[in-house]
Amino acid sequence: MTTPEAREEAVLEAVNQRRKLVNEAIPEALPIQRPERLYEASRYLLDAGGKRLRPTVLLTTAEALADVEPLSTDYREFPTLDGRSNSPAADDGADQTPETIDAMAAAVSVEVIQSFTLIHDDIMDDDDLRRGVPAVHREYDLETAILAGDTLYSKAFEIMLETGTTSDRAVDALDVLATTCTKICEGQALDVDFEQREDVSPEEYLDMVEQKTAVLYAASACLPAILQGADQETIDALYGYGLDIGRAFQIHDDVLDLTVPSEELGKQRGSDLVEEKQTLITVHARDQGIELEDLVDTEDVERVTESEIDDAVAELERVGSIEYANDRARELVEQGKDRLEVLPDNEARELLCDIGDYLIERGY
Amino acid sequence: MTTPEAREEAVLEAVNQRRKLVNEAIPEALPIQRPERLYEASRYLLDAGGKRLRPTVLLTTAEALADVEPLSTDYREFPTLDGRSNSPAADDGADQTPETIDAMAAAVSVEVIQSFTLIHDDIMDDDDLRRGVPAVHREYDLETAILAGDTLYSKAFEIMLETGTTSDRAVDALDVLATTCTKICEGQALDVDFEQREDVSPEEYLDMVEQKTAVLYAASACLPAILQGADQETIDALYGYGLDIGRAFQIHDDVLDLTVPSEELGKQRGSDLVEEKQTLITVHARDQGIELEDLVDTEDVERVTESEIDDAVAELERVGSIEYANDRARELVEQGKDRLEVLPDNEARELLCDIGDYLIERGY
Numbered sequence: 001m002t003t004p005e006a007r008e009e010a011v012l013e014a015v016n017q018r019r020k021l022v023n024e025a026i027p028e029a030l031p032i033q034r035p036e037r038l039y040e041a042s043r044y045l046l047d048a049g050g051k052r053l054r055p056t057v058l059l060t061t062a063e064a065l066a067d068v069e070p071l072s073t074d075y076r077e078f079p080t081l082d083g084r085s086n087s088p089a090a091d092d093g094a095d096q097t098p099e100t101i102d103a104m105a106a107a108v109s110v111e112v113i114q115s116f117t118l119i120h121d122d123i124m125d126d127d128d129l130r131r132g133v134p135a136v137h138r139e140y141d142l143e144t145a146i147l148a149g150d151t152l153y154s155k156a157f158e159i160m161l162e163t164g165t166t167s168d169r170a171v172d173a174l175d176v177l178a179t180t181c182t183k184i185c186e187g188q189a190l191d192v193d194f195e196q197r198e199d200v201s202p203e204e205y206l207d208m209v210e211q212k213t214a215v216l217y218a219a220s221a222c223l224p225a226i227l228q229g230a231d232q233e234t235i236d237a238l239y240g241y242g243l244d245i246g247r248a249f250q251i252h253d254d255v256l257d258l259t260v261p262s263e264e265l266g267k268q269r270g271s272d273l274v275e276e277k278q279t280l281i282t283v284h285a286r287d288q289g290i291e292l293e294d295l296v297d298t299e300d301v302e303r304v305t306e307s308e309i310d311d312a313v314a315e316l317e318r319v320g321s322i323e324y325a326n327d328r329a330r331e332l333v334e335q336g337k338d339r340l341e342v343l344p345d346n347e348a349r350e351l352l353c354d355i356g357d358y359l360i361e362r363g364y
Numbered sequence: 365m366t367t368p369e370a371r372e373e374a375v376l377e378a379v380n381q382r383r384k385l386v387n388e389a390i391p392e393a394l395p396i397q398r399p400e401r402l403y404e405a406s407r408y409l410l411d412a413g414g415k416r417l418r419p420t421v422l423l424t425t426a427e428a429l430a431d432v433e434p435l436s437t438d439y440r441e442f443p444t445l446d447g448r449s450n451s452p453a454a455d456d457g458a459d460q461t462p463e464t465i466d467a468m469a470a471a472v473s474v475e476v477i478q479s480f481t482l483i484h485d486d487i488m489d490d491d492d493l494r495r496g497v498p499a500v501h502r503e504y505d506l507e508t509a510i511l512a513g514d515t516l517y518s519k520a521f522e523i524m525l526e527t528g529t530t531s532d533r534a535v536d537a538l539d540v541l542a543t544t545c546t547k548i549c550e551g552q553a554l555d556v557d558f559e560q561r562e563d564v565s566p567e568e569y570l571d572m573v574e575q576k577t578a579v580l581y582a583a584s585a586c587l588p589a590i591l592q593g594a595d596q597e598t599i600d601a602l603y604g605y606g607l608d609i610g611r612a613f614q615i616h617d618d619v620l621d622l623t624v625p626s627e628e629l630g631k632q633r634g635s636d637l638v639e640e641k642q643t644l645i646t647v648h649a650r651d652q653g654i655e656l657e658d659l660v661d662t663e664d665v666e667r668v669t670e671s672e673i674d675d676a677v678a679e680l681e682r683v684g685s686i687e688y689a690n691d692r693a694r695e696l697v698e699q700g701k702d703r704l705e706v707l708p709d710n711e712a713r714e715l716l717c718d719i720g721d722y723l724i725e726r727g728y
Contacts, residue, residue, distance in 0.1 A: 038553035120514060124507040143488040143556060146510065147549050150484060153517055154545035161539050167531035174538055175525050181518035185511050189402035192507060 004361070011358040014351055017071060018059050019052040022107055029108045029159050030152075041140045041148035042155070046115045048131040054114055054220040055107035057245075057355060061238060062103040062224035064340075064348035075104040080165070080228045101165045101227050109160040109177065110220050116152035117184055117216075119145055124188070132266060153181070165227045172226045180219040187212025194278050198286070205283045206247055206328075214246025221352075237342040241352070244336030248329040249359040254279035255325050256364060258313050264364050268301045270309035275301065280328060281321045288319040329360045368725070375722040378715055381435060382423050383416040386471055393472045393523050394516075405504045405512035406519070410479045412495040418478055418584040419471035421609075421719060425602060426467040426588035428704075428712035439468040444529070444592045465529045465591050473524040473541065474584050480516035481548055481580075483509055488552070496630060517545070529591045536590045544583040551576025558642050562650070569647045570611055570692075578610025585716075601706040605716070608700030612693040613723040618643035619689050620728065622677050628728050632665045634673035639665065644692060645685045652683040693724045 002010075026046050032039045063070050066079045073079065082097040121127075122135035123145055129135060137145035160177055161170060190208040194200050221242035225235045254272065258281065262269040272279055273296045282292050295312040298304040316322050333356040343349045366374075390410050396403045427434050430443045437443065441464040485491075486499035487509055493499060501509035524541055525534060554572040558564050585606035589599045618636065622645065626633040636643055637660045646656050659676040662668040680686050697720040707713045 035550055035553040035557055037557065038550060120510050124510055144553070146484055146488055147553055147556075150513075150517070151546060151549040153514070154542045154549065157521065157538065157542035158546065161535065161542065167535045170535050171525065171531045171538075174521065174535075178518045178521035178525065182515060182522065185515040185518065186399055186402060189399040189508070189511055189515075192511075193399055193401065 004357075007354050008358055008361060011351070011354045014060070014070065015051055015053065015056045015355075015358075018056045018107075021059075021075065021104065022052045022055045022111060025104050025108050026111070029105070029162075030112070030155060037140070037144065038147060038151060041136055041144045042151045044133075044136050044139060044148070045118055045130060046111070048133045050111070050114075050131060052107075052111060053249075053355075053359075054110045054216055057217060057242065057352070058107045058110055058220040058224055059103060060348050060351050060355065061221050061343075062228065064343045064346060064352060065224055065228055065230055065234070067344045067346055068348070069346075070348050070351060075107070076102050078103040078228070082229050097166055097229065098164055101163045103163070103224055103227065105159050105162040105164075106173070106223050106227055107220075109156045110216065110223070112152050112156040112159060113177070113181060113184075114216060116149045116156065117188075119149040119152070121188065123149075124192075129267065163227050166229075169227055169229060173223055176219050176223060176226065180215045183211045183215045187215070195276075198292075200278055200283050202280060202283050202287075202328075205278065205280050209247050209250045209280075210243055213250040214243045216242075217246030217249065218242030234342045237339045241336040241339040241356075244332045244339070245356045245359050248332040248336070248356070251280050251325050251329040251332070252360040252362070254281055255322060255329070256362075258309075258316065258322065260364055262306075268304065269306070270296065270304065270312060271301045273309065273312050274298060274304050280325045281316055284324045285316055285319055285321040288321065290315065290319060290321075326360075333357060333360055368721075371718050372722055372725060375715070375718045378424070378434065379415055379417065379420045379719075379722075382420045382471075385423075385439065385468065386416045386419045386475060389468045389472050390475070393469070393526075394476070394519060401504070401508065402511060402515060405500055405508045406515045408497075408500050408503060408512070409482055409494060410475070412497045414475075414478075414495060416471075416475060417613075417719075417723070418474045418580055421581060421606065421716070422471045422474055422584040422588055423467060424712050424715050424719065425585050425707075426592065428707045428710060428716060429588055429592050429594055429598070431708045431710055432712070433710075434712050434715060439471070440466050442467040442592070446593050461530055461593065462528055465527045467527070467588055467591070469523050469526040469528075470537070470587050470591055471584075473520045474580065474587070476516050476520040476523060477541070477545060477548075478580060480513045480520065481552075483513040483516070485552065487513075488556075493631070527591050530593075533591055533593060537587055540583050540587060540590065544579045547575045547579045551579070559640075562656075564642055564647050566644060566647050566651075566692075569642065569644050573611050573614045573644075574607055577614040578607045581610030581613065582606030598706045601703045605700040605703040605720075608696045608703070609720045609723050612696040612700070612720070615644050615689050615693040615696070616724040616726070618645055619686060619693070620726075622673075622680070622686065624728055626670075632668065633670070634660065634668065634676060635665045637673065637676050638662060638668050643689075645680055645689045648688045649680055649683055649685040652685065654679065654683060654685075690724075697721060697724055 030043055059075055062078055065081060077100040079100055118130060119136045122130055123137045127135050128138055136148055160173055187208055191212055218239045222235050222239040225238050257272045258270055260269060276292055286292060295315060296304060296308050298308060336356050337353045340349055340352055394407055423439055426442055429445060443464055446461040482494060483500045486494055487501045491499050492502055500512055521541060524537055551572055555576055558572060582603045586599050586603040589602050621636045622634055624633060640656055650656060659679060660668060660672050662672060700720050701717045704713050704716055
């Protein structure tokens with residue numbers, strides 16, 4: 001029996017191995033070309049780092065579906081499910097089905113969408129730092145940052161068109177990509193809307209997180225199934241897995257904002273509380289009679305003290321809000337893992353389970 | 365023989381008739397839904413007006429290709445070219461070809477892209493007014509305007525997926541849409557870049573205009589050919605027509621900025637000169653030894669006088685720059701019209717020629 005530590009280490013190694021491959025693929029998909037400043041700005045955040053969690057989910061799901069050993073198969077020439085007895089495409093015959101697809105193109109496309117949303121989010125929140133470097137609108141300017149995001153947006157669609165799958169499946173994949181982007185925008189708008197409201201319920205909060213964050217995990221998990229030609233039940237189950245672990249990921253992020261020391265977090269611990277940002281934790285706390293604005297008096301992240309944050313976190317612990325958030329995240333991950341039973345029982349499927357666990361156990 | 369005035373009136377009527385239909389289709393494609401504020405902001409500029417020139421080009425091209433009388437056929441159930449002896453799809457057979465497509469969906473998609481670029485452009489240029497109403501970031505706020513543009517961006521892809529064409533053609537159409545958006549971003553970045561340069565050549569300027577403005581006309585003209593199943597030669601010729609009339613459109617816009625009274629223009633006449641914005645006119649004038657910064661001394665659009673603008677325009681006329689721009693626009697439109705010979709000789713093709721003329725003869 002493997003220990004939790006050994007499993008986390010294995011996940012981190014799996015993520016790192018795929019990250020290296022994704023990092024090689026990004027400049028191929030997005031070379032610096034004329035106008036150079038635009039493409040440099042478009043690449044700036046992508047090149048600054050990132051764990052590539054979504055591409056990792058996508059590539060690992062492709063491996064689980066194809067029932068190949070993790071990292072044994074070139075992602076650029078990745079087997080489809082056609083020709084298998086249980087493949088719905090086997091008796092479709094309307095379209096020439098290719099034997100392989102470029103799963104890496106899909107993985108890069110998803111990461112490019114993620115990067116576009118971060119660039120525009122940083123403008124909207126007027127955040128100065130991201131991944132330890134200045135936000136794109138700080139390093140360049142507002143105009144260039146808006147355009148860099150817009151360029152990544154259409155490039156993601158162009159890249160998704162490069163998988164070499166059938167036209168039918170490409171259309172379905174582009175549909176998922178487009179509706180995912182729309183939902184991300186809707187989720188972001190709901191998040192802004194919630195700032196004005198004091199009656200957001202935990203379920204409303206989770207709905208918002210689903211749209212703002214989880215849909216891109218859901219897309220990452222179901223896209224290989226679409227591109228490789230899986231049946232609808234598998235596609236739906238994988239989409240559900242992504243939604244579940246994506247929501248859990250965001251809840252855990254909100255917990256980390258309160259519990260990880262500022263130096264590890266790369267920003268002030270408890271900044272969400274200072275900025276009175278609603279999270280599942282604060283929404284739960286309000287239901288316990290806690291006033292969000294009373295938790296931290298200081299309204300400036302630069303001036304808040306660690307002891308103020310300590311007191312606020314102690315109060316949130318006392319009313320059970322942090323435990324509540326942890327419990328909800330755990331439930332969602334367990335639900336997501338259950339959905340993976342549609343996949344063949346293999347090492348890659350195990351890894352997808354472990355990725356779910358990692359998302360709510362990671363320390364930063 | 366019809367007079368130019370009669371022809372212009374016929375074009376305006378044709379544009380108006382299609383505009384009404386497009387205006388009915390927009391709320392159907394983009395209903396105000398939750399989160400309402402986001403969708404209201406997304407619709408704000410679309411609802412404020414606009415000639416719908418690009419949708420008109422698209423719908424009229426569809427009519428010319430199908431060889432039907434203008435406005436005789438429901439755009440929602442518009443005939444493809446399949447089954448005709450000269451259709452490449454006739455012997456393809458790989459895909460179930462539908463008898464009709466929803467050409468209006470494609471027309472709305474293109475207008476939605478146009479609206480997204482205007483919303484983001486107004487943020488980038490910090491413009492206050494658009495179509496006689498406040499820019500979206502003024503009427504709402506920066507955050508909402510960025511998100512509204514981003515929402516329209518993905519919605520345009522979703523809407524383009526609703527034409528009911530074959531998957532093969534849908535993939536090609538989405539490819540055109542994505543590469544068009546990328547080029548628009550590149551063109552906008554080049555435009556910004558040119559502001560820092562004093563050695564932009566007329567050809568470089570026209571290249572920039574091609575990317576920033578003309579590609580969306582090109583997409584509008586070639587998309588029906590793709591969706592209806594025309595051959596590649598026809599698709600390419602129509603793309604060329606769109607590029608030509610689109611560049612001419614932008615050149616004429618720059619001429620209008622200098623020659624139309626402010627009250628008709630809806631903004632200060634000569635504002636491009638005051639802001640030292642490069643146009644084909646000023647690029648040509650510099651080649652004649654005119655310093656752009658010497659043309660108008662006042663640097664504030666609010667404070668410039670009509671007589672200052674009059675003097676600058678007289679100077680530009682003296683060195684032949686306005687005539688040069690008019691000549692280039694005329695050449696481009698004639699070249700574009702010649703490309704339409706790939707189309708059947710019918711009333712809709714005539715109208716596409718007249719639309720080309722209208723784009724460089726319109727007074728505002």
